[in-house]
Amino acid sequence: MRGMSDMVTAHANDNNRTFPFVTLPQFETLGDHARVQSGIETFNYLPFVSNETRLLWETYSVAFQGWIAISRVRFVLFQTEVTTV
Numbered sequence: 001m002r003g004m005s006d007m008v009t010a011h012a013n014d015n016n017r018t019f020p021f022v023t024l025p026q027f028e029t030l031g032d033h034a035r036v037q038s039g040i041e042t043f044n045y046l047p048f049v050s051n052e053t054r055l056l057w058e059t060y061s062v063a064f065q066g067w068i069a070i071s072r073v074r075f076v077l078f079q080t081e082v083t084t085v
Contacts, residue, residue, distance in 0.1 A: 004043075020053065022047070
């Protein structure tokens with residue numbers, strides 16, 4: 001889990017982002033690897049959003065939800081590769 005935390009923080013620093021306004025590309029893939037390696041059932045990223053940043057967060061989270069559709073495509077492609085191998 002520490003490695004995942006370090007990766008998210010490094011991504012934020014490299015891209016001049018501040019929390020909670022950080023979207024890690026391919027988080028679902030990286031999170032799944034961390035989940036499997038650690039033996040846990042689920043892995044979640046739950047940023048702390050204060051009352052002061054709530055409206056900005058709501059705007060940000062809607063603007064940056066494109067990763068969901070991309071993640072679905074990756075999942076379908078992965079499932080196709082797994083079943084054809």
